[in-house]
Amino acid sequence: MPRPARNHDEPSASLIERSAELKRALIGFALSPRFERQMERFVLESGSDEIPDEGEAIDAIDRFALQHTLPNGKTVLDQFLASRPDLTAADREILRSWRDPVEGIFEIRRKDGDSLVLLNLLDDLEYRTYSNTGPAAFRPLPKHGFVRARLIPISPVPDAWLASGSMRVYRKSAAADVAQAALELATKLPELVYRNPDKIEYGRLRDLFADPALAADKRYADVLRGYLRAETIGPLPFRRLAAAHPQTVNAVFRKVLRQPNFTWAGHGEALLRRRKPWYYEHEPRPDISVLGARLSELLGQQIMTVHGPLLR
Numbered sequence: 001m002p003r004p005a006r007n008h009d010e011p012s013a014s015l016i017e018r019s020a021e022l023k024r025a026l027i028g029f030a031l032s033p034r035f036e037r038q039m040e041r042f043v044l045e046s047g048s049d050e051i052p053d054e055g056e057a058i059d060a061i062d063r064f065a066l067q068h069t070l071p072n073g074k075t076v077l078d079q080f081l082a083s084r085p086d087l088t089a090a091d092r093e094i095l096r097s098w099r100d101p102v103e104g105i106f107e108i109r110r111k112d113g114d115s116l117v118l119l120n121l122l123d124d125l126e127y128r129t130y131s132n133t134g135p136a137a138f139r140p141l142p143k144h145g146f147v148r149a150r151l152i153p154i155s156p157v158p159d160a161w162l163a164s165g166s167m168r169v170y171r172k173s174a175a176a177d178v179a180q181a182a183l184e185l186a187t188k189l190p191e192l193v194y195r196n197p198d199k200i201e202y203g204r205l206r207d208l209f210a211d212p213a214l215a216a217d218k219r220y221a222d223v224l225r226g227y228l229r230a231e232t233i234g235p236l237p238f239r240r241l242a243a244a245h246p247q248t249v250n251a252v253f254r255k256v257l258r259q260p261n262f263t264w265a266g267h268g269e270a271l272l273r274r275r276k277p278w279y280y281e282h283e284p285r286p287d288i289s290v291l292g293a294r295l296s297e298l299l300g301q302q303i304m305t306v307h308g309p310l311l312r
């Protein structure tokens with residue numbers, strides 16, 4: 001079951017308002033003439049071949065301001081911080097915390113005072129969320145419906161988040177379509193799933209491929225062996241790790257499998273076919289990340305783990 005939102009101090013109205021002021025100033029800075037050409041290119045490249053609608057454009061601008069790397073290696077947020085020596089240390093802490101926003105498709109769980117408790121279907125975590133226009137902004141939202149949104153922290157209050165960009169709203173009756181959209185997003189961007197610390201056994205596998213010496217530690221070697229045995233994990237994790245670590249992949253498999261002549265290029269595919277015949281005997285399914293309990297429920301299954309950590 002998802003963990004309940006923790007009962008921390010509420011952010012003050014003045015802190016929420018200051019966060020909103022800083023966000024408006026940052027967006028204004030991003031929309032200034034100095035970034036006009038880069039912004040236009042980014043917005044067009046972020047959408048489909050068609051002209052983006054208002055919500056898509058707002059979200060693209062939000063990503064551009066917070067996360068897009070400019071040709072000089074910095075983000076617009078970095079440039080904004082550098083251009084504002086008048087900002088207080090508290091303001092800078094707020095702004096720096098926005099470098100890693102949370103993006104997801106959320107189920108509306110309940111209202112909690114001035115906040116809305118949202119369950120992210122991607123990482124199975126709850127987020128206590130506020131609006132920069134006050135709690136009235138949440139009143140039209142459908143009970144037990146869904147929203148697609150991006151959230152930024154309200155620093156320094158832990159576990160408090162501010163809606164950032166647009167919010168796309170869906171009624172409870174759209175649960176099947178929402179679940180499918182969440183599944184597709186988890187497949188496209190599996191890193192969104194791994195915000196949940198309960199879902200990073202896969203992190204140990206990444207560490208092993210980064211440092212083959214860890215194969216001497218049974219805990220790391222057993223993770224790879226478990227992935228090879230599992231009938232719910234397809235070939236994709238192995239292919240991704242091999243592609244990301246071409247210099248160490250051979251050493252990892254040689255140590256764990258105790259096959260001194262093993263090479264990924266020469267033996268990798270045969271290994272996968274031998275260990276995972278079920279995958280090749282049927283029409284290949286898209287490899288996805290571990291999904292949370294609620295999303296699995298919405299998809300009509302107990303657990304859906306085609307690629308990712310072994311959880312249960």
